[in-house]
Amino acid sequence: MKAGEPGASTSHDAYLPQNGNGGYRVSHYDLELDYRVGPGRLSGRARISAVSTQALSRLSLDFRGLRTARVTVDGRAARYVQRGAKLHVTPARPVQAGVAFVVEVRYLGSPTPVPSRWGEIGWDYLDDGVVVASQPVGAPSWFPCNDHPSDKATYRLSVTTASAYLVEATGQLASLRSAASTSTWEYVLAAPTPTYLVGVQIGRYGAFAVNSPVPQRFAAPTRITSAARHDFGRQGRMIEEFSRLFGPYPFPGYTVVIADAELDAPVEAQSLSVFGTNHVDGRRGSEHLVAHELAHQWFGNSLTVAEWKHIWLNEGFATYAEWLWSAAADGVPVDTHARRAWRTLAAQPQDLVLADPTTENLFDDRVYLRGALTLHALRSTLGDPAFFTLLKTWTTTHHHSTVTTDAFIALAETHASGPLTALFTRWLYRTALPALPA
Structure with a gap:
């Protein structure tokens, strides 16, 4: 048919x-x-x-x-x-x-999980339970x-x-x-x-909750509960900071499951994220991932891509949120992260079009980093007041709906004092890596 x-x-x-x-x-x-x-x-x-x-x-x-x-x-x-x-x-x-x-x-x-170019995805088995990452x-x-x-x-x-x-x-x-x-x-x-x-997680876990304006619930193997409490201990502050920058948290609560297995990467679901035991070390060594998955509740979950080619609207925004949290919590300027990411990308092949990365590159690291750099370039052009007003308008306008690159560009133009065509053309539609704004 x-x-x-x-x-x-x-x-x-x-x-x-x-x-x-x-x-x-x-x-x-x-x-x-x-x-x-x-x-x-x-x-x-x-x-x-x-x-x-x-x-x-x-x-x-x-x-x-x-x-x-x-x-x-x-x-x-x-x-x-x-x-x-x-x-x-x-x-x-x-x-x-x-x-x-x-x-x-x-x-x-x-x-059984679905075989794909990104590995086996879906309902999968733990030694004693289930992890679903779809x-x-x-x-x-x-x-x-x-x-x-x-x-x-x-x-x-x-x-x-x-x-x-x-x-x-x-x-x-x-x-x-x-x-x-x-x-x-x-x-x-x-x-x-x-x-x-949508996901289901099953295991022999202990559960605990954290009082905050947004209810937080955690499930983890009991042997790592203490380390998990420490590693996720700043998540409440993180929710407050992201709510200030992006607009109100879009769901009634937030759950974190630490699956009893080592996972290649954490996985976000609607109002829930799944980490592996390898992401818990008692030293907040994976806190950038905690920020990344939380940011997806705004960018990727409440605002969902209308087609997969717009994936930078998920991953670029969540990566930029990592940098914003690092600046707020630890004093590392966003510009430091941006220049480090730029150097990483400059050493890699220049053959990716961010607005249409191809199926093969759907989850390529360059989509994450170049997406975040695109936002940093836009912020440098608009200035902080207009940039963060744009982000809040973006999340409010498309709350619980679908989004596209064209829609973001159109909205950004309304917050700019001049045309943004050249900026978006360089960052989204050309393969060569543009220079960072001074």
Whole structure:
């Protein structure tokens, strides 16, 4: 099938067209999961509320590695077939254009992460638990979905597992019920959220909370609780500083899970970030990463890229937030970080276009550093009052919605005393590394 046909199984995204589907938009996911840690077996029910954007005689969902047992559309049994990473559904009655409808999928099996050019992504196994990191293509490893960042929905997640394990998921804990040897954790995520920012973390963790204007919750192996309290001890101040610079924190609370494993890099989810035990040393050695993941709650989570090519709007902003925190907390000027980053980039190949880095370079370090340098150059041009007013207007205007590079450029122009075309052309659309402003 081609994009635009009923039930099209591709998206408009030039980088990851096989992820995402045409013909509908999801408004809500209701997920009920029953997971047995020992054998690694998952049984699930996904109730997906959507609205058709065209008449649908068939539709598709991103889903792989688990076996579908039953599908209904608006309560009527539907025909379905799984091929590769897609679940194709044919409703008993075609769905008319502009109509709300509900797809329910029951499924089971042992989840496996999705192989990709960035490694295995999605539902993965700890020695004794689960870690889920779905950016950018891992969500279909554990629930059927429309896996594209532009399709943001609300969620309810109910997770049942053995009572010995703590479950942290994206959203706010709504209820916890125990019966016999199992417990059911229910989380509600009211903010519109893309599939890649939804996660479930399961482990034998201890939990503690920190009183602050934004409630903070932590889950970690008990053996490193003391070190974790120290390493994340300035996170409350960090939230206050970023709220001052970027605007109000966009969610009701913030959770940090320290998975019982070493992770290559921390992972942000909506109102939740996941670190590895290697990111805890009792000396705040990874505090720049703490700042980076927290900043994503504004840039990447509340404001989500409309297409993956705009990834610098996530990673460049979060990297610049690291520098801002270093300046505020430790007195290291942002300009020092900028010049260090510039020297790093100058020694690397000059073949990346920041506004369109290609799929291969989606998470290249140059996207992070050049994105942050672009903001530093813009700040030098606008001056601090206009620059930080721009950031607050940016987060307010696009609160819980999607963003593009063009939209940021257009907004920046309204905060400038002169044209910014030359600046953005040099930094975003040319490969050569521009000189830093004096």
